[in-house]
Amino acid sequence: MEIHKEFFMVHSDVQIKEIVSQLTLEEKCSMLSGSDFWHTQAIERLGIPSIMVSDGPQGLRKQDENSSGVNDSIKAISFPCSCASASSFNRETLKKLGSTLGDECQAQNVSTILGPAINIKRSPLCGRNFEYVSEDPYLAGELSASYINAVQEKHVGTSLKHFALNNQEYRRLTNSSDCDVRTIREIYLPAFEIAVKKSQPATIMHSYNLINGEYAGESKWLLTDVLRKEWGFKGLVMSDWGAVSTRWKGVMAGGDLEMPSSGGINDRLVLEKAKNDPELVKKIDESVERILKWVYDFVDNREKGEFDFDKHHEIAREIEEDSIVLLKNSGLLPLDMSKKYAVIGEFAQKPRYQGGGSGHINAKKVSNAIDALKAAGLKFEYAKGFMAEPGKDSAKAKEINESLAKEAMAVAQNADVVLVFAGLPDSFESEGYDRTHMDMPQEQNELIDSLCSSGKKVIVVLHNGSPITMPWVDKVEAILELYLGGEAVGEACVNVLTGKVNPSGKLAETFPLRLEDTPSYMSFANDKTHTSYGEGIFVGYRWYDTRKMNVLFPFGYGLSYTTFKYSDLQLDKSEMTDSDTVKATVTVTNTGSVDGKEIVQLYVSDKTKTAVRPVKELKGFEKVFIPAGKSQKVSFEIDKRSLAWFDVEQNDWYASTGEYEILVGPSSAELPCSAKLNFKTSVQRPIKISENTTLGDLYSNEKAAAILKGLQKSAMQDLENTSESASEALNEEMGAAMMDGSPLRNLMVWGRMSLEEYNSLVEKLKDAVKSE
Ligand code: BGC
Numbered sequence: 001m002e003i004h005k006e007f008f009m010v011h012s013d014v015q016i017k018e019i020v021s022q023l024t025l026e027e028k029c030s031m032l033s034g035s036d037f038w039h040t041q042a043i044e045r046l047g048i049p050s051i052m053v054s055d056g057p058q059g060l061r062k063q064d065e066n067s068s069g070v071n072d073s074i075k076a077i078s079f080p081c082s083c084a085s086a087s088s089f090n091r092e093t094l095k096k097l098g099s100t101l102g103d104e105c106q107a108q109n110v111s112t113i114l115g116p117a118i119n120i121k122r123s124p125l126c127g128r129n130f131e132y133v134s135e136d137p138y139l140a141g142e143l144s145a146s147y148i149n150a151v152q153e154k155h156v157g158t159s160l161k162h163f164a165l166n167n168q169e170y171r172r173l174t175n176s177s178d179c180d181v182r183t184i185r186e187i188y189l190p191a192f193e194i195a196v197k198k199s200q201p202a203t204i205m206h207s208y209n210l211i212n213g214e215y216a217g218e219s220k221w222l223l224t225d226v227l228r229k230e231w232g233f234k235g236l237v238m239s240d241w242g243a244v245s246t247r248w249k250g251v252m253a254g255g256d257l258e259m260p261s262s263g264g265i266n267d268r269l270v271l272e273k274a275k276n277d278p279e280l281v282k283k284i285d286e287s288v289e290r291i292l293k294w295v296y297d298f299v300d301n302r303e304k305g306e307f308d309f310d311k312h313h314e315i316a317r318e319i320e321e322d323s324i325v326l327l328k329n330s331g332l333l334p335l336d337m338s339k340k341y342a343v344i345g346e347f348a349q350k351p352r353y354q355g356g357g358s359g360h361i362n363a364k365k366v367s368n369a370i371d372a373l374k375a376a377g378l379k380f381e382y383a384k385g386f387m388a389e390p391g392k393d394s395a396k397a398k399e400i401n402e403s404l405a406k407e408a409m410a411v412a413q414n415a416d417v418v419l420v421f422a423g424l425p426d427s428f429e430s431e432g433y434d435r436t437h438m439d440m441p442q443e444q445n446e447l448i449d450s451l452c453s454s455g456k457k458v459i460v461v462l463h464n465g466s467p468i469t470m471p472w473v474d475k476v477e478a479i480l481e482l483y484l485g486g487e488a489v490g491e492a493c494v495n496v497l498t499g500k501v502n503p504s505g506k507l508a509e510t511f512p513l514r515l516e517d518t519p520s521y522m523s524f525a526n527d528k529t530h531t532s533y534g535e536g537i538f539v540g541y542r543w544y545d546t547r548k549m550n551v552l553f554p555f556g557y558g559l560s561y562t563t564f565k566y567s568d569l570q571l572d573k574s575e576m577t578d579s580d581t582v583k584a585t586v587t588v589t590n591t592g593s594v595d596g597k598e599i600v601q602l603y604v605s606d607k608t609k610t611a612v613r614p615v616k617e618l619k620g621f622e623k624v625f626i627p628a629g630k631s632q633k634v635s636f637e638i639d640k641r642s643l644a645w646f647d648v649e650q651n652d653w654y655a656s657t658g659e660y661e662i663l664v665g666p667s668s669a670e671l672p673c674s675a676k677l678n679f680k681t682s683v684q685r686p687i688k689i690s691e692n693t694t695l696g697d698l699y700s701n702e703k704a705a706a707i708l709k710g711l712q713k714s715a716m717q718d719l720e721n722t723s724e725s726a727s728e729a730l731n732e733e734m735g736a737a738m739m740d741g742s743p744l745r746n747l748m749v750w751g752r753m754s755l756e757e758y759n760s761l762v763e764k765l766k767d768a769v770k771s772e
Contacts (some may be wrong), residue, residue: 566587
């Protein structure tokens, strides 16, 4: 982009504080909310400018200044939605997206793009999954950190959203996400944590929902204790649009900016309260300081310029090409250009390339597969096959679809191979409501089935924002998942179909066999006021793998036109402590005949049995280009956090001493290389001594165990077996297992301990573990 700087003075922290000191309390309160839907409040008296924010995340939805409609946006580039770009598993690709968006924001004078959106895909039914990244927090965090860093290098802010536990659309403004702390820490916060620590987003958008009965935007624990104090977040917190309930509570919790404007109502309420509340005044000052810093960070670094629509369209194509996932291929792909094809399905002409809601882009130019296939020189005939959007009048739609299907069957009869462009209609998934099932429209499934039954070889190309069922999966020859691929999806898809581009995307989410198999099936969006996150840490592949369930396509899965072999996984050391890091290196060889990119994945499996854990978790991924016949070494760094779980008792991450398995391979379901790692921690888990502390817990604490040594034997004396039948009733192993869960007080029952001995033991134990 051609740029030139507009301002050269950069406000220092001292100058910002100086401006705050000149503002009246009334002015400061007025700055705590937007001036309208997209702008911040200017203070003309002091020359404080107003800046504009726009949605995000997959393009610029900037309101058209010539229109009063908040949904009328300027022409912009529609990039692949996050469901697609996440499948690239490529930090460089997300960087390319971020940097391109940064340029567009500068050209359009947009200070901050409202994204990325990184809520965990708890259920495939969430209506907004198309703009979320993954079911895995590590992947979501790493990819969004790259996006944020790249946008912000252009002196444009991001708004990491929606913080936190906004995993459904159903009653999102009033529903409470009821979730235990360990699950919040291990599943729903780490993506935000990684992004904050690695990329310091200029702003974070708090979500609409409540968390365990408290509004996310009023949670001091979330917005201050965790976000600022623990993670070191320096930016400002803004509300999601209309998320504010009691504004002063939000300010006290650490919420800086209410968006959009509440028409001054909330500002006045805060002002009234602040007049008699010095603590609130302090918080207001802090918020205004953060708002000013953000405003001037943009204004002082403004870079005017223009961008080239055509160039950015090409970038949208490249991103999609890196993201498309080849799910099945019996050998018909890449296409044999000498054959005759039938192209069927309205999506071939009118692709579904983005989702509905606040991220909807007014795309300038959309490429379709028909034009791209013609340009590539493919010989084909086209039939619409079905209406992409089924329509409201179901009797009429049925009639139309039947005649379209008939026509498609006739066109297919003249072809060697049939390409069906299928997918979900717009109305099936959108912001604002959730899906109720995972199926494609019946007429599409039936048409694919009829084509297969007529003996035709069928390739299916999919346009959808979240997993679908595929009743025809075993009957078709190939399946290409485009997701919602942005405005250049037609060209990107054809480049992959023809083999100009070797597919290299992998699924950032599991495709389950049926909705009933999904972890949150019993508790997703089915209660008006509360949602129980009862499946806990077992989300996505963590659930399916631990329960050894079959799935349609596993997390991390995707094919290529070449093949890769994994060998020789090496750890640079086999022992590790809390402060160490270990380097894992694997060799990947392209064993096929074409060049290709491979996504190498590293998972960790905890063998210590200290806590309930998923059978494995993703802790590393790298995308590498390997020419045909060549090998490449790929390395990962493993640290304590890669092994750890969140121990609520310590309120900290903890990895216990013992063995861990490091697994490396091409997908969560195929990990051919493994190595053992021995970890030794110096952290002693705290233990509280009470009459109900179990002997098992006491034995797992070194100091307590030392005191107890020998005691267990005497405590068991009465249980010692004196006959064979007694042994059968309770052998030594069974007895030990039983004692493991026995509370301390039972030493007086099973053991021969007097009350005095017991009391003195309790004192000794308390003394020994006091410092922990
Ligand atoms: C959405 C946000 C969006 C905002 C502004 C809200 O309804 O949840 O993601 O940024 O509107 O359009």
